Amino acid sequence: MPASSSVVEGVFETLIRGGTVINADGLSRGDIGIAAGKVAAIIAPGEAAEARTVVDASGSFVLPGLVDAHAHLRDPGLTHKEDFSSGTHAAALGGVTTVLDMPTDEPWTATAEQLDDKMATAEGRIHVDVGLQAVVSRDLSPVPRLLGLAPVSFELFTADVPDAFLFDTLDTVAGALRAFRDADTLIGISPGDQSILTGSTARDRSGTIAAFLDSRPPLAEANGIARALVAAASTEARVHVRQINSELGVETWSRLRGMADATVETTPQNLFFTAQDYEAQGANLKASPPLRSPHDIDALRAALSAGLIDIVATDHAPHAPAEKAASYSAFADIPGGMPGLQTLLPTMLRLVDEGLIALHDLVRMCSRNPAERFGLGRRKGRVAVGYDADLLILDPRRSSTVANADQVSRAGYTPFDGWTVKARLTNVFLRGHEIVREGRLVGQAQGKIVTRES
Template identity: 90%
Template sequence: MFDTLIRDGTVVNADGLGRGDIGIAAGKVVAIVAPGEAAEARTVVDASGCFVLPGLVDAHVHLREPGLTQKEDFSSGTHAAALGGVTTVLDMPTDEPWTATAEQLADKMALAENRIHVDVGLQAVVSRDLSLVPLLLDRAPVSFELFTADVPDAFLFPTLDSVAEALKAFAGADTLIGISPGDQSILTGSSERDRSGTIAAFLDSRPPLAEANGIARALVAAASAEARIHVRQINSELGVETWSRLRGIADASVETTPQNLFFMAQDYETQGANLKASPPLRAPHDVDALRAALGAGLIDIVATDHAPHTPAEKAAPYAAFADIPGGMPGLQTLLPAMLRLVDEGFIGLPDLVRMCSTNPAERFGLGRRKGRIAAGYDADLLIVDPRRSSIIANADQVSRAGYTPFDGWTVKARLTNVFLRGREIVRDGRLVGPAQGKIVTRES
């Protein structure tokens, strides 16, 4: 007998759709039985007319704890994730302090215990003190993060030589290193040329040239060091072209974000501070190129870069546009934003699962338990009803940011139920039961 049987739904995996009833026991999917086949369960969930997807895995999230909890914390951020169908959050290491040592990583794990509504994997930062790497590896973070621009000196690797030397510290290690493709030399040079503080100056400080050079540098360094890397959010035509030409030389994957697929630099005129983040929004032709790359399968992962700030922080006066705190919320809107792309015909539901579930789970060391609906995998499941539309609204957002750039958008589907390891955690837009999330670590 199953603990739970989800009956009569259409099961969506990265490799396609199929009808089947999902049998769950002890938190795992144990069988997918033919529709109508006799099966007994303590609880039966009717999913007729609905799609059943694996829970989403957001590979780029800033939950802001420790040290920045006025912006977000483990509880509020994972609440937003649960309501958005993100059942696994991969948290970045740029809190206060940055997660740079094994002790800091252990402390962060302890902070999250009994307070997270979904599962959370933690990422560690690569500092200039490379002797810290071995002890960090022992604690099996889902990945490491290496920065090439726009960060404190202790974490800055601004040259090809420094990136290559850092990657050598991971020789033989079964891990992944995320790299944000910036260029400190361009950032420094542009700030010296233009001190006007305008939106245009901000755009010029982080041009497509910087992104493209950062991508090329990351790939060449990874090939030289035989390291596994993940290139963080790209959003320019030149960046896409560089990625498409060079991606085969290294073991590498790439991501973009929903905001980069929908918004352009001209939208700063209407949404201003709420859209300010890095990389900056681009021109229409860049968005077109990014969407084309998405449709062609050149983008491996779509993640949110969920990076909330308080409304007061965003609304305060600043001397320069570049000084506005960078980042926006995204966890609660990842699924609806991707469903909009399905509505528009750019991708299908299996593509959504591939980029937002299967690929991030596999790439970040969780691929034997997350990211697909199959026997032996965690029963992290979403029921989506295509017969009911939904509207994204600021008033419904539970992140401490208190807004979404997608406010007012309509999606031709509704997320009705979310299950985490077989337990229902969300029903009709509300949390069900206490926090049940766990810290997950990289599979050995």
């Protein structure tokens, strides 16, 4: 990490003293000087410097703010489930300083006008920075104007969505990717298989958990991954495969990932819960892809530890408590999704506590990689001179416990209720401004919409 060797001229706005800095490439000691929202200098521990505000981080770790590459803030149109304010409040308390918001609201973000309206809706209401993602529709004519607004990615769906957004064959996937051949952007692909979904529904209309699992099996995920990578290789498109969670999916990814410019993600829930947990938590865990077997989780964890998973994101997708609690004729009809923004950091710290990953791996998968992949890599994801001063102070001498009562998402719960980790997030900074102190928001909403770097 760069560090100055002489006394810094001038006065910093904030100086964070005494911490151990964690970046994706390891740890180092240094005091962090902040000015104009950026990391202005990293100086030797204790080196003379002046600042208007000095923060004592002695004995603590300083990490870059997390970047959640997969979240549904539900705004506009579905704000009874979540909105920009409540979702980014949850993100801030969880150390997620940049949220990349998916386009599946009401309406779906499919045109430049809809993207521009969504940006305006967020203004003045977001507690952290937000990057917006646009959806690829079967009508590709909006793509050029959408590109002009620089969304952080475009999302392409291969199953389980309205027909206007469904790319259910290799031909249609490849055709869509060709529209982005010369574009400096990223295409996120959810690896489903509509043919298996349709066939399984015809075979089993019981509405049970087993029927839901059969409708979205590992075979569908693996075929979706293979199709995405082959199509990307043939069109030279840059793709990001959305959450995978099966052994077959991991094996397919590991064998084919070198074919294309591609990355992959998974989610915390897929690293901890199995299909057996539906019996205890039921609707609160229902989402897509469905939870898998213990054997699949073991394979996914092994891939994570081996560095085969590029990004861990939450798929934060809250619903109103009444929606989850209602009675449904089929398990598949329960609204899919769960909150995750406020618990990304503690769930990843749980993996650190278990020895599966190290702190710098957490930063790699939840800060640096998503920032770089989604076009924010020159300002987000690192504690480094010139980068946004999005910083977390983590005290390893204090434990913390996740609790339903502390959740600020409109979902009102977390599947990780009662989990304890061996560290406590004490301070969160967004572009140099302290926005969270000891679990509470500080000041007004200061988030901005961020767009893809050209």
